[in-house]
Amino acid sequence: MYSPATDLGYLLHKHPSRIQSFDLSFGQAHVFYPEASTEKCTAALLLDVDSVGLIRRPRGQFTENFALAQYVSDRPYVASSFLSVAVARVFGSALSGKCKERPELVKTEIPLSARLSILPCRGGDKLLRRLFEPLGYTIEAEQHALNTHFPDWGESRYFTVTLQNTCSLSELLTHLYVLIPVLDDEKHYWVGDAEIEKLAKHGNDWLAAHPEQESIVRRYLKHQHRLTSQALTQLREKDGQETHKTTQAQAEAQIEERIGLNEIRLVAVTEILKQCGAKRVLDLGCGEGKLLPKLLAERQFEEIVGMDVSHRALKIAQKRLHHDRLPEKQKERIRLFQGSLGYRDKRLSGYDAAAVVEVIEHLDLPQLAVFERVLFEFACPRKVVLTTPNIEYNVKFENLQAGYFRHKDHRFEWTRDEFQSWAVGISKRFGYTVVFHPIGPAVEDIGPPTQMAVFTREDGGEGTI
Ligand code: SAH
Secondary structure, three states: OOOOHHHHHHHHOOOOOOOEEEEEOOEEEEEEEEEEOOOOEEEEEEEEEOHHHHHOOOOOOOOOOOOOOOOOOOHHHOOOHHHHHHHHHHOHHHHOOOOOOOHHHOOOOEEEEEEEEEEEOOOHHHHHHHHHHHHOOEEEEEEEEOOOOOHHHOEEEEEEEEEEEEEOHHHHHHHHHHHHHHHHOOOOOOOOHHHHHHHHHHOOOOOOOOOOHHHHHHHHOOOOHHHHHHHHHHHHHHHHHHHHHHHHHHHHHHHHHOOOHHHHHHHHHHHHHHHOOOOEEEEEOOOOOOOHHHHHOOOOOOEEEEEEOOHHHHHHHHHHHOHHHOOHHHHHHEEEEEOOOOOOOHHHOOOOEEEEEOOHHHOOHHHHHHHHHHHHHHHOOOEEEEEEEEHHHHHHOOOOOOOOOOOOOOOOOEOHHHHHHHHHHHHHHHOEEEEEEEEOOOEOOOEOOEEEEEEEEOOOOOOOO
């Protein structure tokens, strides 16, 4: 909790006891505080879009393109680019992270909640989550029926959405400013080069690392090819390789998405860790922390450690876990730290089990040789659960070009024989036994999409491990 919550008034430059109204080119915006106490403070931004004025706008600025559009437009009633414009106009200083009176507040991370009464989401709940979850938001979304009198007409594209995050107010506002029109996939004004600058300004700190970067940019720039590719190039230049890797990770996820492979894999790994009775577990190369919430949900795991070489990935993992908001007891169970599997690391000693999910294929062969010793000789947990792609299965991915790996950062992908002989070699050298499990729907002669090896230390000591 943050106290006094009324500091929101300083951040927004709007006094909680006043109602203020602002004229905009398309109507009016009103700001007022339905509640303002030390514990909780809510500022409301009410948009009153002039629906008659809207119809009179010049052609081409009109958003819907069917015959009755001007009479049945949703624009006055939904969160859209009108709202983004109003945010910039009414909360301009807060949006750009300025606060003259209390500058120290600007960077302060506060538990914030934003409620959007009606948000059009072209792409539905799925896209909503894909846009906001990587930024650390918890999302509540209620989808509205197209017509409550005729339920069989199905769902509309309108949602009531509550987003929660612990972040600075300017972060929250910039995310809303950019992503509301992206979800709506529409803008009420002409989009030109200036829009790239706006995107660069407001997406500065977060867009380059966002897994949905491409679709955000494309939609934000109204699908204009030239602007989109220019903006993406700028972002990539700015963020260098990291951006590239992120987009590639997304590409891999997309390739595997159709068979829900990621989820199947994580469930299989969690199950093995559970069955072997492990209490203290490592997730090595934990990435953005997809496995960690599953482990945290199992009380059996008393100590969970996520390690990755990428600081950026760890930051996302931390947000995904809502680490700062976890109850004290949960927080004590989980730890994230930066480290490389290319170095012997004392912090990895003494654990019951380690998960290494889709990591080895990112190591080149000399690094892989070091990793083998780091894990099996020095850290030597009693159980190791390790997964990697089965290259034989790649022909089954329609959207993967022949001869390509699933991810550009992969240094290799192995056949079942290659993987098994590597794993058997390791088990012999370091005193483990190994068994193999298919993950995902196996195909005759080709095998499963993912292969998993489960290593057990031969002198494993007591217990079921
Ligand atoms: N296990 C995660 C992430 C897989 S992607 C999941 O299943 O979602 C591979 C991860 O390995 C990346 O996050 C990358 O940063 C990490 N990685 C690559 N080389 C590494 C190294 N030498 N040490 C630790 N992590 C490494």
